[in-house]
Amino acid sequence: MRIIVTGGAGFIASHIVDAYIAKGHHVAVIDNLSTGFRRNLNPRARFYKEDILNQRLLEQIFQKEKPEVINHHAALASVIASIANPNATFEANVLGTVNLLRAFGAHGKGKNRKIIFASTGGAIYGTPKKLPASEATLPMPSSPYGLSKLLAEEAVAFYSRNSRFTHTIFRYANVYGPRQNPKGEAGVVSIFAALMKQGKQLTIFGDGSKTRDYVYVADIARANVAALTKGNGKTINLGTGIMTSDKEVFDAVAQALRFRGTPQYAPFRSGEVNKISLDARRAKHVLGWTPKVQFREGVLRAIRSIS
Numbered sequence: 001m002r003i004i005v006t007g008g009a010g011f012i013a014s015h016i017v018d019a020y021i022a023k024g025h026h027v028a029v030i031d032n033l034s035t036g037f038r039r040n041l042n043p044r045a046r047f048y049k050e051d052i053l054n055q056r057l058l059e060q061i062f063q064k065e066k067p068e069v070i071n072h073h074a075a076l077a078s079v080i081a082s083i084a085n086p087n088a089t090f091e092a093n094v095l096g097t098v099n100l101l102r103a104f105g106a107h108g109k110g111k112n113r114k115i116i117f118a119s120t121g122g123a124i125y126g127t128p129k130k131l132p133a134s135e136a137t138l139p140m141p142s143s144p145y146g147l148s149k150l151l152a153e154e155a156v157a158f159y160s161r162n163s164r165f166t167h168t169i170f171r172y173a174n175v176y177g178p179r180q181n182p183k184g185e186a187g188v189v190s191i192f193a194a195l196m197k198q199g200k201q202l203t204i205f206g207d208g209s210k211t212r213d214y215v216y217v218a219d220i221a222r223a224n225v226a227a228l229t230k231g232n233g234k235t236i237n238l239g240t241g242i243m244t245s246d247k248e249v250f251d252a253v254a255q256a257l258r259f260r261g262t263p264q265y266a267p268f269r270s271g272e273v274n275k276i277s278l279d280a281r282r283a284k285h286v287l288g289w290t291p292k293v294q295f296r297e298g299v300l301r302a303i304r305s306i307s
Helices: 011-022 055-065 079-084 086-107 144-163 188-197 217-226 246-257 281-287 295-304
Strands: 002-006 026-030 046-048 069-072 114-120 166-172 174-176 203-205 214-216 234-238 264-266
Touching (some): 011 026, 026 055, 046 055, 055 086, 069 086, 079 086, 086 114, 114 144, 166 217, 188 246, 188 295, 203 246, 214 217, 217 281
Parallel strands (some): 002 069, 069 114
């Protein structure tokens, strides 16, 4: 297949690019390198250093590549930044998605054209009363970032209906693993590991009881490979269904690194979800997907990748 991956120099999407190329697909990457890195790029992928907000250049790329599949991961993914500057988040995540959908509708090729869209489970569902959250859980975004992803999902569904291609929407749990930026806002495993390796004290926002559902990046890549031929028209959670607290993450990383320090605690940050886990039974039924990497094993793999 001819596939365009947006954000393909970033943490998650670079692993997906590798998986696609390993399966023999022709892959082109679009990334403006605002949060991605050239070192993450697969040398066998064609690379375009461009922004998805540039409609004219997108059209030119799509005319040249004639993609059958778009895997869309490019986004502004910071909850805190979206609160401080929501316009930038909506512009990148909603308008940028619409730009891609329009270009794909005009220039995509093949009878089975498809977009695979990376959305978010935690930020869209908020803190549901019933956990783990299924795809039927009422969306209650707690930040402009979560709202931007929900609006982008609607855009994907709209253009799929009206431009004669299909789609799969993935709502991710908290993804972790090699290549995650330890200097970013998200990625608590990599952030904790990097600070511990430097012997520095780290900060937990809240009292340590805040929970997330952690899924290893290689498991996410497997689902994106399966979605090339399965899951048409579906919105699918990808997670483990297990809640892991911030303190449990600290303890797992500290044990792996034999770190003897203690965390400091800071106030809970506005817009962040308190407790979340995702029901991924639909992924098993539709894609034949279940997570394979257990959390502590994934932590060890992630730690080994951090210099």
